[in-house]
Amino acid sequence: MNKPNTQNTNKKNMEAVTPKSEDISRWYTDVVLKARMADYSPVKGCMIIRPYGYALWENIQKILDAEFKRLGHQNAYFPMFIPESFLTKEAEHVEGFAPEVAWVTHGGSEELEERLAIRPTSEAIIGHMYAKWIESYRDLPVLINQWANVVRWEKVTRPFLRTTEFLWQEGHTAHRTHEEACEEVMQMLGVYRKFVEGSLAIPLVTGEKSQKEKFAGALNTYTIEALMPDGQALQSGTSHDLGQNFAKAFDIRFLDSDGERKYAWTTSWGMSTRIIGAAIMVHGDDRGLRLPPKVAPIQAVVIPIVYKDSQDVIIKARELMKRLAACDIRVHLDDREGFKPGWKYSEYEMMGVPLRVEIGQKDLEKNQVCLVRRDTGEKMFVPDAELETTVQRLMEEIQQTLFNQAAEILKNKTVRALTFAEFVAAIKEKQSMADLCWCGSLECEAKFKAEAGATIRCFNDGPVDTACVVCGKPAQKRVFVARAY
């Protein structure tokens, strides 16, 4: 083997990830592993969320949890084991989830009388408890959220995007009237939208699911859908109007003020660790992750450029770190010895840290600091005294730039289709999401899948201004259609 000359390039290739444009699947896997977000586990389809990835999840939790509570919800925790007889009470619900439920059949060496489902979602167990807790209209509404793990036995899994076990929050509410339940459903969809667009900088399309695509057991499902750079949509959060389906199945009834016993109206809504996968896919580039400042575990990293005899640079770096921490920047000082600055640059770029702060002898002399943006790669020198204000401003700018860049992709990859041929071309050739009119029939909906592998992601608020692109009959809905993760 030829060593000396190729050594450097070989090493570089080894350290780098597969270019995103070349193979987005491999790129995704490379980045997740190399940024130490997650690792594969010995159990098929499961992953370990590593500290850096978990810190991101904690930031997500913090923001969502505060919003849930602000809107009157309380957290609780329900068991992960659900008796089989509970799960089978709501017919559509069982049918929908049966293929992906994991079962516990034994306790120790003894076989259980009734096997227990490991929750794929908690409507059943929570419905059971609500039936017990709710007696009067005065007990309503019930507004509960839980942060939990759930298990769905998926055939194809990928870190964050689809894992056998995943973390999420699931809100479960019960209301006196359908109107009130619908308000809750839309309110929570709005919470998701605001969070994903505002904090994760991921632009969305949102709306109602088709009956075919709705949650098993719901009356209607509303979704937020993000579009990945390969043109595939990712369902990133859902809010369900469960009508009285679960109330009837679990006998959730209350005595109303008119003396009548009535079934409650329930909702549920959830967002999972999948959203981390969305952020990775949408924002990442060939150098690695690009995390939005609002959720980044490390918002700025300080890297001292140290020469052996220059203790003053280290001292200055510590000062910079403290000053940034004092204005609530999540800052990290990397003063490890034995790593060259260039190596550190690459590492924090891989990890998606929004801003790098370099400080060296030259900067000390000029009374300045060097800042490098992760989103644009732009390098700038600012007077020492302007550090705090500049960093704070850059956090805003980087957040906005990431959103704008993603919004541009969403815009370019949302293609209006007036004919079926245009629809197929949008999906297959342009690797985009199609925006089209549809008659509402299951037959035509099936054609999207059959001819392009695409599904209706959600209804679009836009005007229904053409005939159904499939059958040519009068259209009922304007819809977004895309292939999906």
Added chain:
RNA sequence: CGGGGCGUAGCGCAGUUGGUAGCGCAUCUGGUUUGGGACCAGAGGGUCGCUGGUUCGAGUCCAGUCGCCCCGACCA
């Protein structure tokens, strides 16, 4: 669950016709270095995924099995 690919040191890989396992990175020690992934010298590290078979001898051949990745049918 179908089609394809891959399992060899922590990671990435090589291993010819079957002959007793190697390279780079990483790690450890010492030294010189440090503004875009440093260099020199030395050291440690392996049940070749697993099981069985063929053979004097298997990382290599055969069968089975498990796992992972990619592409399709089902799903947050």
